[in-house]
Amino acid sequence: MSPTCSDVTAGRRARLGKGAETQREVFEQAYDIAMQVVELRERLGMTQVELAEKCGVDQGDISRIERGSISPTARTLQRIAEALGARVELVHLCHGKPPALPLCRLCESAG
Numbered sequence: 001m002s003p004t005c006s007d008v009t010a011g012r013r014a015r016l017g018k019g020a021e022t023q024r025e026v027f028e029q030a031y032d033i034a035m036q037v038v039e040l041r042e043r044l045g046m047t048q049v050e051l052a053e054k055c056g057v058d059q060g061d062i063s064r065i066e067r068g069s070i071s072p073t074a075r076t077l078q079r080i081a082e083a084l085g086a087r088v089e090l091v092h093l094c095h096g097k098p099p100a101l102p103l104c105r106l107c108e109s110a111g
Contacts, residue, residue, distance in 0.1 A: 034068040040084040055083035
């Protein structure tokens with residue numbers, strides 16, 4: 001039987017230590033936010049340029065946020081959410097440990 005991805009990566013994860021786990025969590029959070037921004041922007045038929053103009057954030061920063069290259073500040077995320085007609089919600093995890101960063105998600109506003 002072939003090893004699973006988890007089997008193959010388990011040894012590597014064990015060698016990398018806690019710092020790598022924190023980095024992975026940060027990356028996953030940035031990527032999750034990025035995908036939410038892309039999904040909402042595309043659903044509204046907006047370009048990155050249009051979103052940038054509407055929220056007052058540089059288009060290059062919008063691109064970097066959508067690629068997950070940078071994590072937006074709370075204020076920038078709020079401005080993007082408002083421009084997309086969404087709201088920012090904190091996500092509370094019940095895993096017994098605090099996340100590496102505060103987790104949030106963009107939620108479409110009712111209306």
